Amino acid sequence: METASHSRAYFDRQLQRVREDILLLGSMAEKSIERSVDSLKRRDPELAQAVIDDDRLIDDRTYEVEEQILLLIATQQPMASDLRGLAAALFIITELERMGDYAEGIAKIALSSIDQPPLKPLIDIPRMAEISTSMLHRSLQAFIDQDLEACKAIWLEDDDVDGLYKQVYRELLTFMLEDPGTIERATQLLWAAHNLERIADRVTNVCERTAFVITGDPRALPGKVDPD
Amino acid sequence: MTAGESHDRADTEISVAERFSGAGNGESTGIKLRAMNLSVYYGSFRAIKDINLDFPAMKVSALIGSSGSGKSTLLRTLNRLHDAVPGTTIEGQVLLDDQPVYGEDVDPIMVRRRIGMVFQRPNPFDKSIFENVAYGLRFLGKMSRVERQERVEEALKSAGLWDEVADRLNTSAFSLSGGQQQRLCIARAIAVEPEVVLMDEPTSALDPIATHHVEELMRVLAKKFTIIVVTHNMQQAARVSDTTAYMTMDDDRAGVVVEVGPTGRIFTNPEDSRTEDYITGRIG
Numbered sequence: 351m352e353t354a355s356h357s358r359a360y361f362d363r364q365l366q367r368v369r370e371d372i373l374l375l376g377s378m379a380e381k382s383i384e385r386s387v388d389s390l391k392r393r394d395p396e397l398a399q400a401v402i403d404d405d406r407l408i409d410d411r412t413y414e415v416e417e418q419i420l421l422l423i424a425t426q427q428p429m430a431s432d433l434r435g436l437a438a439a440l441f442i443i444t445e446l447e448r449m450g451d452y453a454e455g456i457a458k459i460a461l462s463s464i465d466q467p468p469l470k471p472l473i474d475i476p477r478m479a480e481i482s483t484s485m486l487h488r489s490l491q492a493f494i495d496q497d498l499e500a501c502k503a504i505w506l507e508d509d510d511v512d513g514l515y516k517q518v519y520r521e522l523l524t525f526m527l528e529d530p531g532t533i534e535r536a537t538q539l540l541w542a543a544h545n546l547e548r549i550a551d552r553v554t555n556v557c558e559r560t561a562f563v564i565t566g567d568p569r570a571l572p573g574k575v576d577p578d
Numbered sequence: 579m580t581a582g583e584s585h586d587r588a589d590t591e592i593s594v595a596e597r598f599s600g601a602g603n604g605e606s607t608g609i610k611l612r613a614m615n616l617s618v619y620y621g622s623f624r625a626i627k628d629i630n631l632d633f634p635a636m637k638v639s640a641l642i643g644s645s646g647s648g649k650s651t652l653l654r655t656l657n658r659l660h661d662a663v664p665g666t667t668i669e670g671q672v673l674l675d676d677q678p679v680y681g682e683d684v685d686p687i688m689v690r691r692r693i694g695m696v697f698q699r700p701n702p703f704d705k706s707i708f709e710n711v712a713y714g715l716r717f718l719g720k721m722s723r724v725e726r727q728e729r730v731e732e733a734l735k736s737a738g739l740w741d742e743v744a745d746r747l748n749t750s751a752f753s754l755s756g757g758q759q760q761r762l763c764i765a766r767a768i769a770v771e772p773e774v775v776l777m778d779e780p781t782s783a784l785d786p787i788a789t790h791h792v793e794e795l796m797r798v799l800a801k802k803f804t805i806i807v808v809t810h811n812m813q814q815a816a817r818v819s820d821t822t823a824y825m826t827m828d829d830d831r832a833g834v835v836v837e838v839g840p841t842g843r844i845f846t847n848p849e850d851s852r853t854e855d856y857i858t859g860r861i862g
Contacts, residue, residue, distance in 0.1 A: 361859070429816075
């Protein structure tokens with residue numbers, strides 16, 4: 351039997367639905383990131399195109415969840431932890447949508463670099479993707495579980511991705527210095543690495559918003575990056 | 579506020595920082611009213627227990643809590659409205675400007691003149707609009723007719739009602755709408771220039787537009803008076819008050835204060851899980 355829309359049980363179910371939708375959106379972003387780097391590594395134009403096409407689905411889903419959250423705020427007038435949770439959810443879906451855009455960016459690089467010979471075998475960039483998607487996956491679980499310790503740990507892992515990015519940057523710079531003919535290909539790879547570095551940054555934002563929901567303190571985790 | 583001026587929105591706006599510090603309308607000038615170890619008994623039943631609560635001057639303080647949590651009892655105790663109710667016993671003390679409100683040498687009439695009250699349902703007297711506001715002025719001693727008229731006009735302006743009634747002051751107060759009647763009662767309460775205005779669910783009988791008028795009025799009045807409002811409407815407490823106190827019933831069914839703090843904090847990040855449960859609708 352459907353409970354009346356003003357009951358707490360109804361509101362709890364709606365909050366649960368928002369959480370499930372965030373997990374779904376997160377898994378869509380995660381899949382896009384993995385597949386975009388795969389398409390770059392395997393030089394697979396069809397896979398790259400699929401990532402580009404799927405981005406629209408992520409965007410649509412984001413707008414749906416956003417509407418759902420706004421409707422809950424308007425009709426339920428949430429307070430305290432409910433209010434913080436829904437405010438954080440609005441931030442988090444925006445982060446996920448942007449992660450999807452970064453994946454789409456990597457897929458576009460994969461498409462445009464296919465007619466050129468590979469510069470080098472890709473090792474660190476797939477590694478960056480692996481760490482970032484793992485961070486993303488666990489950050490959303492921490493949001494669902496309201497796990498502050500997990501948030502802190504994941505937040506720190508961003509340093510590993512930053513380290514890899516610097517390594518990729520130095521390596522690609524060497525290629526470019528040695529042979530200016532590699533500049534275009536190296537720059538594209540640098541962009542792909544940069545997108546992955548930004549994805550990990552946005553995961554730290556998810557951790558920060560979750561820590562805020564749990565503690566009520568918006569500075570519970572110190573901010574790392576401003577959204578670009 | 580001057581004649582016919584509508585309330586300037588910017589003038590009554592509370593900033594985010596003020597919401598979280600409880601300092602709407604600027605810094606308070608101190609504690610106006612203070613409940614100290616206050617208990618009220620109806621016969622042998624203890625309705626509120628050991629209430630310790632400070633009400634800052636020139637601020638809006640809200641009392642929230644479910645039915646039976648003692649909010650209205652506390653409010654009525656602050657200006658000795660229980661004095662006339664047989665079988666009511668008060669323990670503890672209420673201080674107005676650090677002076678006891680309860681004491682043998684304290685005149686309850688004088689207390690109520692300094693601490694006015696607005697009730698849940700508009701309760702104008704069966705008199706003209708003018709007479710309703712002028713009614714309390716007789717307690718202020720001798721006053722010329724002109725001065726009386728000035729006081730009535732000023733009170734009606736402060737209550738944001740002047741423009742609507744200026745041309746029919748001698749018609750019956752019952753000809754006004756519910757929202758106008760409530761603002762008339764507010765005018766009546768402030769005509770005697772009290773220092774504190776107590777409001778017991780002042781908008782629960784009003785429609786949303788009239789409610790909006792009264793809420794805006796509370797912010798304007800807080801520039802001159804200390805306002806204490808009991809409300810069942812949490813959104814209202816969140817909108818109009820600087821500080822909020824949450825009350826509940828303890829195991830003996832006596833009303834107690836669970837938590838008090840700046841309104842911004844109480845509604846976004848309460849410290850006590852009972853407050854959280856109440857404002858998120860998990861109990862009550």
